[in-house]
Amino acid sequence: AQSVTQPDARVTVSEGASLQLRCKYSYFGTPYLFWYVQYPRQGLQLLLKYYPGDPVVQGVNGFEAEFSKSNSSFHLRKASVHWSDWAVYFCAVGQQGTGSKLSFGKGAKLTVSP
């Protein structure tokens, strides 16, 4: 069964500093992977997606993520965090071929300090 682990439930970063949010997935084969962001009282917004191909994918607002099959990871990065990035970030894995349900990690709550 597919699953996702986000080991860091809460992360605090100073504004302007770099960010990495970790994601480890469990999936037999090559998965589709996603990062979503959730702002307070809102639904999930897609940040970026990985389909088999280039392991580094670019997303919105300066976010990027790198897929590693050997490490079963899909870490999210940003070079310089802005206060507006304060939100909860979810990593998700989807099943190739059938395009069915997504399995989500528990999320990482990002706090941006001044």
Added chain:
Amino acid sequence: NAGVIQTPRHKVTGKGQEATLWCEPISGHSAVFWYRQTIVQGLEFLTYFRNQAPIDDSGMPKERFSAQMPNQSHSTLKIQSTQPQDSAVYLCASRRGLGSFSYEQYFGPGTRLTVL
């Protein structure tokens, strides 16, 4: 493009009452998903329709929960005899057809259900 629309945004029910949640997918999307979000369990898959047909309801509680998609423009999630443990945010998402090779899901703002 209005995105996925969910109504109501908030619903408060008394224990034992029925709750019906509505979802309007993005026009042209052929798949609709329902998820439930709680602090304790996180995001849980409930059920999935493709071209209005139920495909996977493996996440649906066996009792009291049902979902339908009577036409391509809306889906409903019905909870009968609501219990306090049903309190959660219910998220609907839609996705383009498989032939598009586009597998990302687009989420609505959710319906926050509170059962007193």
